[in-house]
Amino acid sequence: MKSLQASLLICISQTWAAPAPQASSSAVDPVFGPPGASGSLRPSPDLVGYDSSNHVSKSPSTEIPPDEFELAPGQSDDADLGLFIDLSKVKNPQPIRGGTTGPTDPGPRTEAYDRLNSDLFIPPGTDSGDVANAKWPFALSHNRHGLAGAGWARNQNQDQLPIATAMAGVDMRLSPNAYRELHWHKSAEWALMLNGSARIAAVNEDGQNFIDDVTEGDVWFFPAGIPHSIQAFENGCEFLLVFSDGAFSEENTFLITELIDRTPETVVAKNFRTSLDTFKNAPDKQLWIFPGTPAPEDIEKQNQTGPAGLIPKENTYSFHWSEQQPYRVPGGSIKILDPETFPIASGFSAALVTVEPGAMREMHWHTTSDEWTYFIQGQARLTVYQAPSSSRTFDFSAGDVGYVPVPNAHYLENTGNETLIFLEVLRASRYADISVNQWLGITPKQVVKDHLKVEDAFLDTLPKVKPFIVPGNKDLLTTNFTGSPL
Numbered sequence: 001m002k003s004l005q006a007s008l009l010i011c012i013s014q015t016w017a018a019p020a021p022q023a024s025s026s027a028v029d030p031v032f033g034p035p036g037a038s039g040s041l042r043p044s045p046d047l048v049g050y051d052s053s054n055h056v057s058k059s060p061s062t063e064i065p066p067d068e069f070e071l072a073p074g075q076s077d078d079a080d081l082g083l084f085i086d087l088s089k090v091k092n093p094q095p096i097r098g099g100t101t102g103p104t105d106p107g108p109r110t111e112a113y114d115r116l117n118s119d120l121f122i123p124p125g126t127d128s129g130d131v132a133n134a135k136w137p138f139a140l141s142h143n144r145h146g147l148a149g150a151g152w153a154r155n156q157n158q159d160q161l162p163i164a165t166a167m168a169g170v171d172m173r174l175s176p177n178a179y180r181e182l183h184w185h186k187s188a189e190w191a192l193m194l195n196g197s198a199r200i201a202a203v204n205e206d207g208q209n210f211i212d213d214v215t216e217g218d219v220w221f222f223p224a225g226i227p228h229s230i231q232a233f234e235n236g237c238e239f240l241l242v243f244s245d246g247a248f249s250e251e252n253t254f255l256i257t258e259l260i261d262r263t264p265e266t267v268v269a270k271n272f273r274t275s276l277d278t279f280k281n282a283p284d285k286q287l288w289i290f291p292g293t294p295a296p297e298d299i300e301k302q303n304q305t306g307p308a309g310l311i312p313k314e315n316t317y318s319f320h321w322s323e324q325q326p327y328r329v330p331g332g333s334i335k336i337l338d339p340e341t342f343p344i345a346s347g348f349s350a351a352l353v354t355v356e357p358g359a360m361r362e363m364h365w366h367t368t369s370d371e372w373t374y375f376i377q378g379q380a381r382l383t384v385y386q387a388p389s390s391s392r393t394f395d396f397s398a399g400d401v402g403y404v405p406v407p408n409a410h411y412l413e414n415t416g417n418e419t420l421i422f423l424e425v426l427r428a429s430r431y432a433d434i435s436v437n438q439w440l441g442i443t444p445k446q447v448v449k450d451h452l453k454v455e456d457a458f459l460d461t462l463p464k465v466k467p468f469i470v471p472g473n474k475d476l477l478t479t480n481f482t483g484s485p486l
């Protein structure tokens with residue numbers, strides 16, 4: 001073995017021994033390069049700093065002639081209007097706002113990012129100061145694949161979005177009949193089924209069991225440490241998991257296979273009072289996401305209730321949220337699920353919001369919790385206002401995560417042509433927000449007038465009831481929203 005390694009080394013050094021070309025003026029250490037290598041790895045020291053004999057040659061113009069790019073509607077309007085600039089279709093989009101000629105971006109660049117993030121590329125004139133990044137597309141997360149095409153999962157945590165300290169998210173896919181392995185974790189898990197359906201099961205500390213079937217729009221919650229499993233039905237499923245810790249990693253869950261593999265075999269046999277042979281076919285590495293045999297349609301066939309019985313209804317781990325009719329208002333709808341109706345999910349409150357094209361989830365903030373947001377359909381923008389005088393606007397589309405730290409103000413405006421659907425998750429025992437409309441609407445008129453110098457006629461239009469969503473014009477270039485009072 002040793003002599004083989006030695007002869008290999010000799011062989012490699014002979015092939016690669018040709019001295020690499022060196023910087024012309026001074027000796028550099030010999031460098032080994034592949035055949036055909038040329039040029040120098042390091043420059044001549046003569047190139048340092050100021051030297052009157054060096055003249056930078058004039059580069060060609062970096063200006064982009066007006067006929068080589070297009071402006072999107074609204075780009076030349078006053079920057080403080082902050083109109084949404086739709087860069088999706090314009091030729092060679094440029095970071096121009098409030099003018100027609102500049103500044104331009106000659107590159108390097110990847111246009112697709114600019115088109116998807118026009119409010120970062122061409123911020124509204126009102127954006128100011130520094131605000132931590134509030135956006136993470138799951139599409140930029142590593143997608144870990146399960147066994148034999150059984151599914152995948154991608155994680156968003158503080159590694160991707162450092163401000164997201166209170167919650168982390170996972171987008172998980174299970175192919176038809178596939179399982180997410182029996183497991184548990186240190187964080188609590190709040191989940192929304194996004195597509196398809198699954199059977200979920202768990203056991204609590206008192207030996208009570210839980211089993212249920214969940215479909216698109218339904219929610220489940222597993223408290224920290226509670227062991228559970230998820231199995232897709234024959235049509236597969238995709239779901240969203242939100243964890244009670246910004247550092248949660250889907251790579252770091254406790255798994256039944258690893259528990260057996262990491263325990264001395266005699267201890268395992270003694271624990272179950274069985275022979276060493278019992279587990280001889282158990283997998284020698286974790287299953288995580290893996291193909292399964294189809295679950296029987298009849299849930300009773302899988303109902304393994306012990307003497308302690310079922311987990312009582314008031315503590316059940318699932319909630320058939322899909323069956324709730326939402327609260328509808330002009331411009332959209334909202335439905336809220338929090339521990340007032342789903343008590344086991346203590347500390348988790350959510351709102352599922354729909355916003356019609358042109359409409360907006362009104363300006364608001366949350367009083368007790370950061371907001372973790374997931375975009376299910378459509379596109380939106382959101383400005384984070386942070387005390388005392390910073391703001392930044394971010395654009396989102398389906399599959400993105402947003403995060404707004406408490407108590408920063410924000411809104412969510414539908415910037416697309418289809419209904420916007422998103423989920424707001426709070427680490428709060430009750431879903432609550434402060435509506436700016438309502439705040440000013442039930443503050444003494446004189447006080448509002450002395451601050452903002454507005455007309456009495458406007459004060460009369462302020463709502464006393466929280467609108468949640470405000471309607472708007474589908475044409476996003478509209479600047480007059482005067483209409484019937486909310």
Ligand SMILES: *[C@@H]1O[C@H](CO)[C@@H](O)[C@H](O)[C@H]1NC(C)=O
Pocket residue numbers: 194195196
């Ligand atoms: C669910 O998946 C099907 C199949 O891809 C797709 O047609 C449908 O639009 C998805 N539903 C949602 C709500 O995304």
Ligand SMILES: *[C@@H]1O[C@H](CO)[C@@H](O)[C@H](O)[C@H]1NC(C)=O
Pocket residue numbers: 211299300303305310
């Ligand atoms: C499971 O079995 C228990 C005890 O027999 C019963 O009360 C319960 O309704 C069954 N069904 C489900 C879905 O748990």
Ligand SMILES: *[C@@H]1O[C@H](CO)[C@@H](O)[C@H](O)[C@H]1NC(C)=O
Pocket residue numbers: 086088089415416417
């Ligand atoms: C919305 O529809 C209009 C008119 O069809 C189109 O010009 C515009 O590009 C669309 N916007 C988006 C974001 O798809």
Ligand SMILES: *[C@@H]1O[C@H](CO)[C@@H](O)[C@H](O)[C@H]1NC(C)=O
Pocket residue numbers: 480481482483
């Ligand atoms: C805005 O629209 C309203 C209702 O159509 C109209 O009465 C008002 O004159 C408009 N205001 C401006 C400044 O155009």
